[in-house]
Amino acid sequence: MSLISKTGAGQSAPSKRPIKKIILISLAIIIALFAAIALWLSQTVATHHPTEASPLGREISQRTLDQLLKAEQTGESAVATKLDTLVAADWQVPLSGLLNLQHPKAKSAGLEDHEAEIQVYAFHLQHPKYGDFLIDTGVSTRFAKDPKSVGVPGWLEPQLGIEKLKMRRSTEQFLTELQRPLKGVFLTHLHLDHISGLPAIPTDVPLYTGKGEAAEEYFLYAATNGTTDTLLDQRPALREWQGKILDIFGDGSAFALHTPGHTAGSTAYLIRSEFGWVLLTGDTCHTNWGWQHNVEPGQFSSNQEANRESLEWLQQLAKRHPQIKVQVGHQPL
Numbered sequence: 001m002s003l004i005s006k007t008g009a010g011q012s013a014p015s016k017r018p019i020k021k022i023i024l025i026s027l028a029i030i031i032a033l034f035a036a037i038a039l040w041l042s043q044t045v046a047t048h049h050p051t052e053a054s055p056l057g058r059e060i061s062q063r064t065l066d067q068l069l070k071a072e073q074t075g076e077s078a079v080a081t082k083l084d085t086l087v088a089a090d091w092q093v094p095l096s097g098l099l100n101l102q103h104p105k106a107k108s109a110g111l112e113d114h115e116a117e118i119q120v121y122a123f124h125l126q127h128p129k130y131g132d133f134l135i136d137t138g139v140s141t142r143f144a145k146d147p148k149s150v151g152v153p154g155w156l157e158p159q160l161g162i163e164k165l166k167m168r169r170s171t172e173q174f175l176t177e178l179q180r181p182l183k184g185v186f187l188t189h190l191h192l193d194h195i196s197g198l199p200a201i202p203t204d205v206p207l208y209t210g211k212g213e214a215a216e217e218y219f220l221y222a223a224t225n226g227t228t229d230t231l232l233d234q235r236p237a238l239r240e241w242q243g244k245i246l247d248i249f250g251d252g253s254a255f256a257l258h259t260p261g262h263t264a265g266s267t268a269y270l271i272r273s274e275f276g277w278v279l280l281t282g283d284t285c286h287t288n289w290g291w292q293h294n295v296e297p298g299q300f301s302s303n304q305e306a307n308r309e310s311l312e313w314l315q316q317l318a319k320r321h322p323q324i325k326v327q328v329g330h331q332p333l
């Protein structure tokens, strides 16, 4: 018995060491994996670029906005801006990103995923007193033709579908024709198709975004925030709108509306243009079908439920004031 037990003890001692070693190595791998995931998660913000509170914009209540919209546009007291659409490029992206295809209305309409035709825009706002602004940035030739030079890594290029961009009027062209300095850029959000015109825009032009846009955490930003950081490099801190409804110039001519959901700081803009009120929804609604049927975007949104609520809020605003023309994020009015 003693021999057997000695032999047994003698055999098991060396075989336990490799098991211990395997357990220790496994533990080290698990800890390293957790550390890597934690590091990755800590880097998933939309951008690491600094932010500050916007000095522009006076918060007003929804009631005040409603009263303004109901009031007759009386010559002197109402300031109208010029608003032009810069159609920067035609593009194709999956419909499942643009629309929630699981929505009952999308299902009953028989919508199926396919490459959908869209456009990329910027909007030129010309205020009679405060000058020229862009809402979003269009597409710069440099971004479309040489994405690597503006921080898009080679592996990301096909994921973004940059090669499918068919340029119409670049941001460079627009600025050359404008021949006046831009006073600022009001962004609807920080997704790359909305800041792809930045390489054409002088680095000292102030940029405005919705509150919480830069700091939003979403796993897909791990792929894009390096490019976003590069596009914003050397620029002043992003100026974040403070409030739900902001009278941008304090004269009732332009409003920033916080519509979180597509991204945390998504912002729609309501403009009193010389041709009447125009609501620029940004990507709170990408398509005309989505607006007409009140169906929120699909996989491109980081928080679909919040996006649905924001879209509903804009829908109610447009219903109360049917004179408002609605320009969705990626299709013509």
Ligand SMILES: [Zn+2]
Residues within 6 Å of the ligand: 191, 193, 194, 283, 329, 330
């Ligand atoms: Zn977009």
